[in-house]
Amino acid sequence: MPNRHNGPDPEPSGRARQRLLAIVSPPGSVCHLCDKPIVYGLRARHRLGPSMDHVIARSKGGTWDVWNLKPAHFGCNSARGNRDIPAKAGKRSRRW
Ligand SMILES: [Zn+2]
Secondary structure, eight states: OOOTTSSSOOOOOHHHHHHHHHHHSOTTOBOTTTOOBOOOSOOTTOTTSEEEEESSOGGGTOOSOGGGEEEEEHHHHHHHTTSOOOOOOOOOOOOO
16 A cells, blocks of 8 residues: 655645534634634635634645634635744734
8 A cells, every 4th residue: 555645735626625623613613713613604715714724824834634724714714824823913003
């Protein structure tokens, strides 16, 4: 049997991904980036819909293991990208 784990952890797709998402981000989950509830039953890739965010970014060796994944909004997740969890952006001071 070929060793499929000698490279970067491959992104699961199809049913494997759905199964993982159901474990990591079941209905009723709260986004770990903005602390607001995730909305279920929206169209795919809706920004308020569920996604899996990597605690350790994949670019830093993070894997698709359950312990390295947290529920996040699709929009929050893509905004974060591969960066570390950002500090909350401070309000800009008014110019007048
Ligand atoms: Zn969020």
